Amino acid sequence: MNINLLSCDAQRPDKRGISKCIAEISSNINESLASELTNILLEGDAVVIEVTDKNSGSALRALRKLNIDYEIL
Numbered sequence: 001m002n003i004n005l006l007s008c009d010a011q012r013p014d015k016r017g018i019s020k021c022i023a024e025i026s027s028n029i030n031e032s033l034a035s036e037l038t039n040i041l042l043e044g045d046a047v048v049i050e051v052t053d054k055n056s057g058s059a060l061r062a063l064r065k066l067n068i069d070y071e072i073l
Contacts, residue, residue, distance in 0.1 A: 006070060008067055018042075025059035
């Protein structure tokens with residue numbers, strides 16, 4: 001399943017937490033790439049990540065907890 005991360009609405013976004021979350025929930029992203037994608041997301045651009053179906057429920061909860069707006073592709 002692909003998820004389009006649209007934006008982060010947190011007043012003070014946790015870069016490390018977002019980066020760690022992306023690395024954990026995605027099926028093919030390492031920590032350094034997750035950090036780069038986090039910077040892109042926080043600058044205002046959308047990011048697409050691939051999530052395995054068995055982790056989809058927990059992945060979506062983790063994104064909501066970090067105040068990240070997303071859409072399922």
